[in-house]
Amino acid sequence: MKVLAVNGSPHRKGVTFTALKLVADELEKEGIETEYLHIGGNAVRGCTDCLTCRRNGSHRCVIDDKVNEAINMFDACDGILLGAPAYFCGIPGPAKAFLDRLFYASQMARPMHFKAGASVVALRRSGGITTLHQLNNYLMPSHIVMVPSQFHNGLFGKTPEEAMQDKEGVQTLRMLGQNMAWLMKTLSFASEAVPHPSFEERVRTNFPGNRTANYGEGI
DSSP states (O other): OEEEEEEESTTTTTTTHHHHHHHHHHHHHHHEEEEEEOTTSSOOOOOOOHHHHHHHSOSOEEEEEEEEHHHHHHHOOOEEEEEEBBTTTBBOHHHHHHHHHHHHHHHGGGGGOOOEEEEEEEEEHHHHHHHHHHEEEEEEEGOEEEEOOSSOOOOESSSHHHHHHHHHHHHHHHHHHHHHHHHHHHHHHHHHSSSOOOOOOOOOOTTTTOOOGGGOOOO
């Protein structure tokens, strides 16, 4: 089994990576591999709402960069971890641009439906809840089964060494990893005994009430 860990920090081995690795170390103990994708250190173009990913049926973004690389990884993954630092109480710009395009382009292909997912946040002092909420907003509408833990998945510290002194945060992320391993194995077992719910084409009602057919007109 494998988890894709997306590091949305500009620092490849900073506190966000430390938070992701705390989860990954617990997964490894259960025989689950983690593949890291660092996207925060480069400029990432935002979504232009061109709808090419929908119109041509490829479920790939017309901008061929790490977004498509991540989409190609989805089928081989059984879970996803999203990680980002808190910048002005939210995720950094490149991470948001990446995640907007990643989840929009791939969504109708349903590559992560009923797989396990979780988010982690690195923060120096505040803004963790709103940042975590932003990350979870990508997981919840993608039919991803959210992994629980004992508290919000945040790790405090300016450096990895400092962050490891956050004993409650470290414990919360270790428990997240343990719970994620359990959930992934449970979902795998259940999928053989209980079929997934049937998929329905999404109904899109645009206020004040007209429907855009197949979302082909954009917004």
